[in-house]
Amino acid sequence: MPLPRIQRGELWVVDLGYLGKVRPVLVVGIPFLEHERTLCLIVPHTTSLLGTRFEVAANHAALGKGAFDVQQTTAVPAVKFVRRLGRLNPAEMRKVEIVLAQVLGLKLSVDLG
Numbered sequence: 001m002p003l004p005r006i007q008r009g010e011l012w013v014v015d016l017g018y019l020g021k022v023r024p025v026l027v028v029g030i031p032f033l034e035h036e037r038t039l040c041l042i043v044p045h046t047t048s049l050l051g052t053r054f055e056v057a058a059n060h061a062a063l064g065k066g067a068f069d070v071q072q073t074t075a076v077p078a079v080k081f082v083r084r085l086g087r088l089n090p091a092e093m094r095k096v097e098i099v100l101a102q103v104l105g106l107k108l109s110v111d112l113g
Contacts, residue, residue: 003078006040007031009093011062011085014076016044025076026058026068026088028100032078039075043068043096056099058092060085070099 006012006027014025029041047066049055055067062085088096101108 003038004081004084005031006078006081007087009090010087011045011060012042013082013085014042014044015080015082016074016076017080020044022082024063024085026093026096028073028096029075038078040078040081041073041075043070043073043100045069046072054099054103056096058088058095060088060092062086068096070096070103073100073103 008027008030010027012025012027013022015022016025024045025042026045027040028043029039032038032040043056045063045066046055046069047064049067052069052071054071055069057067098108
């Protein structure tokens with residue numbers, strides 16, 4: 001069975017295993033190449049909110065209430081991806097990128113244009 005084509009900015013339902021359940025995620029990593037490990041960097045969507053600075057709410061028809069918990073960013077094998085839900089719009093993706101940079105201690109250049 002061929003692996004799905006998984007692109008940065010897409011929303012997927014992914015089997016995160018015993019503790020993570022099957023839930024929506026946002027792909028934040030770039031696609032892997034044929035000779036690389038088939039891992040995708042994702043941010044899970046959760047309804048168990050704590051009100052932390054690392055939770056990013058996003059509006060999308062495929063998502064219910066909740067937020068992306070950037071603190072739980074992880075790599076998941078492509079075989080765990082169940083179904084594509086759509087794509088996050090650029091403004092929503094940018095909000096996640098800013099928080100991801102915070103979590104990783106990176107400086108993001110700001111594009112105001």
